[in-house]
Amino acid sequence: MPAVAEMLKVSEAAVVSRVSLRDVNRVIDEHILPGAFVSLDSGRHVLAGACSLIALYFESARHLTSEERLFTIRTAEARLASARSLPWSALLREDWTVHHEFLTIDLMPFMRGARERLDDLAAAREAMASSPDILGGTPVIRGTRIPVYDVAASTAAGASTERILETWPNLDAEKIRLATIYAEANPLRGRPRVFSDLHEGSVILTDRCVPHRGRRDEVPD
Incomplete structure (x- = not known):
């Protein structure tokens, strides 16, 4: 599976964090995610382990204020930075509770969720050629x-x-x-490709023609 320290493309980080691509770009642009967990060299990349923090920020929005979420991320930053060389199994044995005034926030569910989705990403990579x-x-x-x-x-x-x-x-x-x-x-870039023939083994699921609708200002003959 991807290591804690692996740098993921933003599209991969979106899958692992279970958020939109726009949300991942937002945490980078607004510096919600610590700079140590982001790389802008040769495209945008995010530390695999930090996907748990992205998930926390958006999934807890209904329960925690922005200040509380940012405090949690900043508190977890040092722990994750020091543990980035560890395997995920060791990372999940760490204490991921954060105390903020009268709140106690447990990051472990987000760590486990990121780990599970990283496993899925690794399996998806292996299943393709x-x-x-x-x-x-x-x-x-x-x-x-x-x-x-x-x-x-x-x-x-x-x-x-x-x-x-x-x-x-x-x-x-x-x-x-x-x-x-x-x-x-790994989303495709550009306009969808148009195939003149179906791929081997393919069948048509639906075959529907949509009538052309002219512009409103067109006058019929």
Whole structure:
């Protein structure tokens, strides 16, 4: 699994923190996350262990004030900085309670949640493959020629697991889940690609034509 000290892309950090990409960029831009946990070299990256603090900041917003959340993050900063060389198993044996006036805040649920989602991210990476010899380097599910982003797009479009398995019988529910995680952590850039042919093994889930609607100021012939 990713180490505590691994630097994640912001899209990966969003998945592990269970927040939006916009939220991750916000904690960087507004210096909510300590600078020691952020790298701006060759793109934006966030310390894997710090994803627990991002999750805390947004998930506890209904219960803690901004001041209380920032105090908690600043208090945890020194602990996490000193423990960043430790494996996650050792990190989870640390005391992650923070005391602020009359409040006692337990960070352990956020640490465990980040650890679990990092495990999922590692499994998603391992389940995918990319080779110039297979679909021109398009990421596929390992051992198949099934494009990862096609599976993820089907899930995003609301296709059930059963329907996706009818389309790609070589998959299973876990591979579908991991494909979705991988695609979310590694979003495609630019406009969607247009394929003239379906990929091998694909079938059309729906085939619907949407009539063109002219501009309101167009006058019919």
